[in-house]
Amino acid sequence: MPQAQSLTDVSIGVCYYPEHWPEAMWPEDARRMREAGISRVRIGEFAWSRLEPEPGTYDFDWLSRALDTLHGEGLQVVLGTPTATPPKWLVDSMPDMLPVDRHGRPRGFASRRHYCFSHAGYRRECARIVKALAETFGQHPAIVAWQTDNEYGCHDTVLSYSDEARLGFRHWLRDRYGSVAALNDAWGNVFWSMEYRSFDEIDLPSGTVTEANPAHRADFHRYSSDQVAAFNRVQVEIIRALSPGRDILHNFMTFFLDFDHYEVMKDLDIATWDSYPLGSLDVFPGDAAHKTAFMRTGDPDLQAFHHDLYRGAGRGRFWVMEQQPGPVNWAHYNVDAQPGLVRLWGLEGFAHGAETISYFRWRQAPFAQEQFHAGLNLPDGEPDRAFHEVKQLSQDLASLGPLGASASARVALVFSYEAAWFLRVQPQGRSFSYVEQVFAMYRSLRRLGLDVDVVGPDAEVSGYALVLVPSMPHVPERLAASLAACKGTLLIAARSGSRTASHRIPDNLAPGILSGLLGVKVTRAESFRPHGAVPVRYDNENYSFDRWREFVVPEAGVEVLAETEDGHPAFTRKGRAHYLAGWPDDAFLNGVVERLAREAGLATGELPAGLRSRRRGPYRFVFNYGPAAADISPYFPASEFVLGQPRLEVGGVAVLHTDVPANG
Amino acid sequence: MPQAQSLTDVSIGVCYYPEHWPEAMWPEDARRMREAGISRVRIGEFAWSRLEPEPGTYDFDWLSRALDTLHGEGLQVVLGTPTATPPKWLVDSMPDMLPVDRHGRPRGFASRRHYCFSHAGYRRECARIVKALAETFGQHPAIVAWQTDNEYGCHDTVLSYSDEARLGFRHWLRDRYGSVAALNDAWGNVFWSMEYRSFDEIDLPSGTVTEANPAHRADFHRYSSDQVAAFNRVQVEIIRALSPGRDILHNFMTFFLDFDHYEVMKDLDIATWDSYPLGSLDVFPGDAAHKTAFMRTGDPDLQAFHHDLYRGAGRGRFWVMEQQPGPVNWAHYNVDAQPGLVRLWGLEGFAHGAETISYFRWRQAPFAQEQFHAGLNLPDGEPDRAFHEVKQLSQDLASLGPLGASASARVALVFSYEAAWFLRVQPQGRSFSYVEQVFAMYRSLRRLGLDVDVVGPDAEVSGYALVLVPSMPHVPERLAASLAACKGTLLIAARSGSRTASHRIPDNLAPGILSGLLGVKVTRAESFRPHGAVPVRYDNENYSFDRWREFVVPEAGVEVLAETEDGHPAFTRKGRAHYLAGWPDDAFLNGVVERLAREAGLATGELPAGLRSRRRGPYRFVFNYGPAAADISPYFPASEFVLGQPRLEVGGVAVLHTDVPANG
Amino acid sequence: MPQAQSLTDVSIGVCYYPEHWPEAMWPEDARRMREAGISRVRIGEFAWSRLEPEPGTYDFDWLSRALDTLHGEGLQVVLGTPTATPPKWLVDSMPDMLPVDRHGRPRGFASRRHYCFSHAGYRRECARIVKALAETFGQHPAIVAWQTDNEYGCHDTVLSYSDEARLGFRHWLRDRYGSVAALNDAWGNVFWSMEYRSFDEIDLPSGTVTEANPAHRADFHRYSSDQVAAFNRVQVEIIRALSPGRDILHNFMTFFLDFDHYEVMKDLDIATWDSYPLGSLDVFPGDAAHKTAFMRTGDPDLQAFHHDLYRGAGRGRFWVMEQQPGPVNWAHYNVDAQPGLVRLWGLEGFAHGAETISYFRWRQAPFAQEQFHAGLNLPDGEPDRAFHEVKQLSQDLASLGPLGASASARVALVFSYEAAWFLRVQPQGRSFSYVEQVFAMYRSLRRLGLDVDVVGPDAEVSGYALVLVPSMPHVPERLAASLAACKGTLLIAARSGSRTASHRIPDNLAPGILSGLLGVKVTRAESFRPHGAVPVRYDNENYSFDRWREFVVPEAGVEVLAETEDGHPAFTRKGRAHYLAGWPDDAFLNGVVERLAREAGLATGELPAGLRSRRRGPYRFVFNYGPAAADISPYFPASEFVLGQPRLEVGGVAVLHTDVPANG
Structure with missing residues (x-):
């Protein structure tokens, strides 16, 4: 009570x-x-x-x-x-x-x-x-x-195509590249004779006949x-x-x-x-x-x-x-x-x-x-x-009474605004949405009752038990090092490491800077219209990649945990570093995340739809978003209720004393 | 013959x-x-x-x-x-x-x-x-x-955003408001610092970063x-x-x-x-x-x-x-x-x-x-x-031969262009369409075989047996008085009286000027995406509000004729004034209109789909729009056929002598 | 081998x-x-x-x-x-x-x-x-x-609305029409007071309040x-x-x-x-x-x-x-x-x-x-x-080894860029697409295994055994003469001959210049939204016209091979000249084309879905686009395989020696 x-x-x-x-x-x-x-x-x-x-x-x-x-x-x-x-x-x-x-x-x-x-x-x-x-x-x-x-x-007021923005962009480019030759090289402007002779020739990437250079657009972002x-x-x-x-x-x-x-x-x-x-x-x-x-x-x-x-x-x-x-x-x-x-x-x-x-x-x-x-x-x-x-x-x-500080979670999800820009600039398939992918990963963690830290691309992640990296075309060196140093379990999503800072394909192909960590090389990628998925067999169940899949060549010793129906690696492991070579359907993603959470030593158990939980200080909070009332006892046994009771109506909240952090 | x-x-x-x-x-x-x-x-x-x-x-x-x-x-x-x-x-x-x-x-x-x-x-x-x-x-x-x-x-040539329209609009506003302070106050321009110091500062409401003030847009209409x-x-x-x-x-x-x-x-x-x-x-x-x-x-x-x-x-x-x-x-x-x-x-x-x-x-x-x-x-x-x-x-x-004059109907439907502008300017739900609502009401009357007068917002309606008022955010004083004086049955639709002439919420909240007549106060409204309806129980049948519903507080003595599933008044009566607190599905609307027509003493009876009728002078005309041939005898018994015959093919017309006006 | x-x-x-x-x-x-x-x-x-x-x-x-x-x-x-x-x-x-x-x-x-x-x-x-x-x-x-x-x-760079294009267009019009009076007459500019007093008054057909004159737009194309x-x-x-x-x-x-x-x-x-x-x-x-x-x-x-x-x-x-x-x-x-x-x-x-x-x-x-x-x-x-x-x-x-030259086919399909422009300028129904129609006709020929020549509007077609003319509003005189001279079987699609070079309805109505050849007069046309088709009875089967149908009056002696459910000619024949008075569904089109191919003396037989064939020099090539493997023996019996074998996997190719051209 x-x-x-x-x-x-x-x-x-x-x-x-x-x-x-x-x-x-x-x-x-x-x-x-x-x-x-x-x-x-x-x-x-x-x-x-x-x-x-x-x-x-x-x-x-x-x-x-x-x-x-x-x-x-x-x-x-x-x-x-x-x-x-x-x-x-x-x-x-x-x-x-x-x-x-x-x-x-x-x-x-x-x-x-x-x-x-x-x-x-x-x-x-x-x-x-x-x-x-x-x-x-x-x-x-x-x-x-x-x-x-x-x-x-x-x-929609961040991207403004004003005269002053055009001038500002030119100065910004000069600061970034030093010389226009360096910019031409970084952007690959030799393609389609887009080469500039001076920064003053560069316009904003709007109103072009067809798409502008993705490097040009990424830099404008x-x-x-x-x-x-x-x-x-x-x-x-x-x-x-x-x-x-x-x-x-x-x-x-x-x-x-x-x-x-x-x-x-x-x-x-x-x-x-x-x-x-x-x-x-x-x-x-x-x-x-x-x-x-x-x-x-x-x-x-x-x-x-x-x-x-x-x-x-x-x-x-x-x-x-x-x-x-x-x-x-x-x-x-x-x-x-x-x-x-x-x-x-x-x-x-x-x-x-x-x-x-x-x-x-x-x-x-x-x-x-x-x-x-x-x-x-x-x-x-x-x-x-x-x-x-x-x-x-x-x-x-x-x-x-006092709630105390929010403790760090044991799971990190890496979030990058630059990734969103790169994938917006060159989605290569109309349904590829960074934020949808990030959110699907977040949901797959939360339905297991896990507390999550969402961290930026500069974060130190080596201390986490489980780290998820949604599609991140350009992986900064510091993050790559932090991932390499991590003793926890890693899940790296398709497209990660597929571009350099200048939005080029890395010399060693994707996953570029993560190649050593993951032990794979991506030779080709494809995107699907709705209903164009490729079936995947994993853990004795049938799933699929929809929206996206890659053709991956694993190096020796890399374990192939799942294969597509047409015989290509879908999910690989090198040590604790896992690579997901496509956009998994929800059930596939949930299966993968549950497996990795288990391997990472995080207690897991699926919560009913709409039931969510979060720990702060001495308390575990439980929320029922519906659509149905739920008995939360099986998921949070033997707890003392500070607010609410075991049966949570839709919209109900329970607060429990907790000494043992459930699910990390 | x-x-x-x-x-x-x-x-x-x-x-x-x-x-x-x-x-x-x-x-x-x-x-x-x-x-x-x-x-x-x-x-x-x-x-x-x-x-x-x-x-x-x-x-x-x-x-x-x-x-x-x-x-x-x-x-x-x-x-x-x-x-x-x-x-x-x-x-x-x-x-x-x-x-x-x-x-x-x-x-x-x-x-x-x-x-x-x-x-x-x-x-x-x-x-x-x-x-x-x-x-x-x-x-x-x-x-x-x-x-x-x-x-x-x-x-689409009424709204023109020309230089001359901008100048004209400024003069028009000066005539309407007298001082720019009065305009600022009427529009509520303090919101978002939209206040003007002079009429010459006012532009047309186009090309704004997000929606312009609805009062600004309504006045431009x-x-x-x-x-x-x-x-x-x-x-x-x-x-x-x-x-x-x-x-x-x-x-x-x-x-x-x-x-x-x-x-x-x-x-x-x-x-x-x-x-x-x-x-x-x-x-x-x-x-x-x-x-x-x-x-x-x-x-x-x-x-x-x-x-x-x-x-x-x-x-x-x-x-x-x-x-x-x-x-x-x-x-x-x-x-x-x-x-x-x-x-x-x-x-x-x-x-x-x-x-x-x-x-x-x-x-x-x-x-x-x-x-x-x-x-x-x-x-x-x-x-x-x-x-x-x-x-x-x-x-x-x-x-x-001579058809004579068209007699007045006993049913009035109030139509307002200003209502259309107000609801276009601020629909508060993508599916809210004034013209669709008006037309649904009109159809519900016509399927009962009723002749209808469509009247404007300045009309004197007190003599009608039944008056329907589709959503009319701003109800002019004269119409409010005419409705109050009416001895007939009234049906007032949701959103009526919810705005002043200046497109503000009235001090006493909706239905504002009609509050005394209807005996209700609207505290909140909501709009629904398709399939987001709220069920309504009425007359022992299940219906729903889709597109729109309001939360209504009735004053003492107001009869609640229907309630939503979540326990709010859906259809109320104070004397002969009825209020419909949402957008009824077609069956609900038909049920309501049929009840009120009966109460108003208008003979009613549902016509087959596509069969329609209208009286002029000594004749009743009957039209079959299809999709099937129909025997019209049950609906127009014992009549003399001047043109056509009881069985009307699709596209057929019958003209009957009539002394007794059917259905008003 | x-x-x-x-x-x-x-x-x-x-x-x-x-x-x-x-x-x-x-x-x-x-x-x-x-x-x-x-x-x-x-x-x-x-x-x-x-x-x-x-x-x-x-x-x-x-x-x-x-x-x-x-x-x-x-x-x-x-x-x-x-x-x-x-x-x-x-x-x-x-x-x-x-x-x-x-x-x-x-x-x-x-x-x-x-x-x-x-x-x-x-x-x-x-x-x-x-x-x-x-x-x-x-x-x-x-x-x-x-x-x-x-x-x-x-x-999309052909149509450019630049100042230089406007000037160029005026010169081009002067060259084409000689006098502005002739242009006004050709375009029918008396309609809506669109008459010009000088070529210098003529602008490009963009940014008009509603659609510009189709003749104006056609000339800009x-x-x-x-x-x-x-x-x-x-x-x-x-x-x-x-x-x-x-x-x-x-x-x-x-x-x-x-x-x-x-x-x-x-x-x-x-x-x-x-x-x-x-x-x-x-x-x-x-x-x-x-x-x-x-x-x-x-x-x-x-x-x-x-x-x-x-x-x-x-x-x-x-x-x-x-x-x-x-x-x-x-x-x-x-x-x-x-x-x-x-x-x-x-x-x-x-x-x-x-x-x-x-x-x-x-x-x-x-x-x-x-x-x-x-x-x-x-x-x-x-x-x-x-x-x-x-x-x-x-x-x-x-x-x-050497493949030799590509032999002429015995079937011609007439393709016209001008037809595409005319039908784009005035489709009269949102789903009317020239290229879809052309392609449907081509496919109906190819599924019969026929080799096809696609020919331009200036081509001499009189030597072909079978000629298909997709909707061609303006039929040049030379083509009309060539069609008239043709001893082969002709299939002319709806809308052909329905416009003059100036995009006017011909004085004798559609099919205009082809009226004598086809023996029909088109009095009215209609376009359908999806599911608005008109049923057609043909060859003891039920088909339909969707997208388009015409009301046709045949002259004496013209054979009506199919009728719409509402009793109008759908498919007519005068000698070897056939007219299709609407947009046939795929099955109807296939039935018509198969009949005409048979009449034209071209061996026909339907190939399985995705199986296609083409002859060059001494070889017949067979391709399997899928979706399933196929045994090609029944279609190409007793042939010697130079490449491949009778069972063709999806993506497989067979090359056969052939002396007898199959299906022309």
């Missing part, structure tokens, strides 16, 4: 827009936030037109009063910089700051994110407003953290990603100087691959992300039956994946900055959450190590683009269901 | 292009029109390049001779103004008159409708040519009516609609002055929502529309089985809906200006009509109150864009099947 | 890019080519940036050394002109040389084919570089042929096709003068209709084409089951069709210039070939009359756009499977 506990070490937050509401409502809003158990409030991130209503004329008084009001209730504030929404007068003063789409059309004012990351003038304007804000509020006692901008890259990091750095440096002791963070998104989040995080303290389980389920790949089955609870692994991803990117520190409270407005179809899920998503975030779960938004807005986006309160001020669930969540946290 | 009758009070027309044919053919054409029973001929509407072959040089002689030839055979003429097809020299003299697509690309010359409604210069040119025509032919005895332009908005009305008014005022005593009309289209037809009709005498049953069935929403079943007859309700819609818009006066005679050229797939349908469509138009049914076109053109569009005659001059069917139609009319 | 034979009269080639590899590798490459049985090498066609690295500065030395190296091994060279890949400095010197898409956007540098065929300046630059090359290498003993440019029209021919002619004239005695050729593509290949071939000696069976199967129309069944072998008729098409275009002389060796990089999905197919495709090309089959490419490129395109050798230099199959092919050829 749950016992009275000491104070929690995590917190609940909310997103609030004082500028949207009469000032007279602020005190009561603050009081009721506190009443719901909320202790942190994010404000300000879209308010530029109110902070600087005329060019150069600041009006910070209202914000000061809002901070004081929140502070008066003991609430801590995350102050957002307003640079995601430059006002019209600023855009009109330098129209070339607008982002440009791949057809060369400027993307105009009247929504948000209407700026090109490459634009130096806009960066200067951002520095100016951020400096003014940090000078004014840097020492305000309410402020515990700053958020830079909002959702970098949202609405790198350049564009670097601009996001540089743009962010400008603000961070100012805030660091003027608001010491506060954390600086940014709110990232779901399955967003257009820039390297690890790079941006080098300048930040905490990774946060915006969690919209139902909207995300609706818009990301998945079959109709899956989407219908989980439409009111969300994909059982999607939130957990991003918690683990951003915990890694944040070097252990992460928040959910925006948590869905009910229907959203932006998916193709927008359903309400099953009652209890608003609480479940919060508890799951904490179970994965979150410091703060912050709900979006305090009160549903009755105007503009997000009128259909629910909040904790209705537009007329009445509490909506989410308000009550958040209150329940705060009581749950109180009953649990 | 049919008896010899006195003269008809309706007429048959045809569209004719004398400029396409050698003048020597005109007299014989006119003679054969008369022979077929045709009495009205529309001409001239695309002939600008022949009326003004050089800038400022008119050549009206040929038109004069054509009028005289037609007049000589006793034919009455509708003269079209040629403004839908400005000649190349005019476009070249002011290229900025071209409409501009949402990507900013001008839409050029070489087809038709290549003008922007906002362009003042083009309006002046139109005034000039219309004035010249009206001065010349205004008193010509052949002319009974004028048609302004042709099919306003066809080919209103502005664009107003330009159509203003464009039309220029011509009307000239013709009124110079051709007194003639009707002025325009030919509208099928399911066309881009401008408010009620506004345009304020300046016109007769609403006419262009009826292409087979083409319309092909291009409008509907499943494949439905489209195949009716491919040669047309949707059983589509023509009737538009007859009723335009009869309402025309304050009782309407025509079909273009009636399909065989295959058309513009649908995705173009089939021939079942023999008999050309006649059926004509009779159905008259049954719904049409004064004139005019066939398009006299003779199939052997050149240019519409070579595959059938006519009453083949390109070689031989009569095609439609010629004979029209002749039969004229004999039918003679045998029926 | 195969016997030792004398030398072959055909050759194997390969595509080679010396500029991609260190010069030190060239000699060994050349030696191994010879070892594989290769005797011809194509080089140079993308090398402009290496041939002229700076404007006006040629570097031909490396090419000279490459030629010498190849010549030293006895290899014959096809030298490509590099005009498909102008270097960046050239594009920058005249940016208006870029092709322009239909939205008016220039299509930029950084891939290939970035030029507009209309651009006079670029034609001059091409003449300059070709002249320099021809002056230098015109007499080089290694060179046996020149290839102009590469794959004209690839990546003709103009654009003429520019390809003119562009090619510039190079041919220079090479003819400077490199006498060498063949000049170009490499065409699969199902490519954007220009008239017969016109281009008037200036060339040999038609060659690029054969990618697996990529082509993937990207061209076909249902999923078909694509899966043949995914590793290719469509059984696709290669044969193009062999026959280009043999006709080449007046008997054709090559395969690029033959697929394994997976390609450009289809939606890219699979590997079944082992043996690389050999099969080669033998099939020779069976159809090819002089040379040349494989693409010698060695897989480890950089740039085609990294995933297989070669005969892997990027690391090891031979890939294709290398060994090519070697086997050369041994097969040696064992067969």
